[in-house]
Amino acid sequence: MHPEDTAARYNRIAEWWQTQHQDSLYGIVQLERAIKFTHKKQFALDVGCGSSGRFIKVLNEHGFQVEGLDISEEMIDLAKQLHLGITFYREDICCRSPPKLYSLIAAWDGTFHLPLNLQEPVMKKLCDALKADGVLMFTCGGRHGR
Template sequence: MTPEETGKAYDTITHRWTRPEFNQKNGITAYQKALSFLPHTPQSEQDRVHSRAPNEGDAHSKRKTQEYGYALDIGCGCTNRFVPIIESNGLTYEGIDVSNDMLAIAKSQLPAHTFYCADVCTFTLTKHYSFISAWDSFWHIPLAQQAPLLKKLVDHLVDDGVLLFSCGGTTESGEHTNKVMGPEVYYASLGLHGYIALLMDAGCFVRHVEFDQHPELHTIIIVQKRVE
């Protein structure tokens, strides 16, 4: 299945996330942990740069100051439940999803926020981010596109930026579809060792790995971009 087909499948099941019994705390603990690894707030970075002598304000420092403070939520869905915790860390929230209907709900609740309806694999990222997350969405990325996408995301992290995503912590790489939620939906995983090896090669330090729903293979990975 293509990401566009996955988006159309999710268009038919938005009710699963808007019903009262949906657990709005799902994933919050993982976000709290991931955000705790950020070295400083955007404001403290601004203060640090502005406190330098004039000749210390080189172009690189100015670029980092302008870019620091953005967060990208991949497969953001419709609940907006991660927005408050992200913004409480001084970050400017942006969401991206392939489901038109999911985004319509999200935008109706937060009309002043930035949301992109697009396939993140082909979407052109125009800035660097302090924090990038993909909660229960990365496994819908086609298997062949997962490695290139992870490298792309790491490339668009600022120095010391943090990446959080949940994935299938399988032993081997693989892909399949099922109809557990109703429509047919695609899932894929590079395998736990595949993810870790790729992220380390891309210049990341592994901060946290957890099978948070054991014995299910639902896995949290948090990495931080190393400063060269």
């Protein structure tokens, strides 16, 4: 699916997503594991953070300076209300490079929405946005784009 179509769909379910997923533990064990591999806890970026920002909460508790990025305006707006003081970027990760270098980047069930031909270049872009010993965690899969 084209990223803008994905954004339009998430805009429609942003409130539902927040109430349904805010307390979900799905992916949290993997996030905690990625955190253990991260030597310096400086900046962290949650790509496709969604409206609950549940990864942002965990990263914050571990002492990272966390930022969230999402293509959906509605998801970002709701996440902002829950996470005051956090920097959010309303961006399509295909079109923009992350603005700084990060100790940890999480792309949990966000970039897997991308058409397959865009997933590798986006992963390379995320690797380029890591500090020398930084950690990237991501889920992948999906279908060929239209």
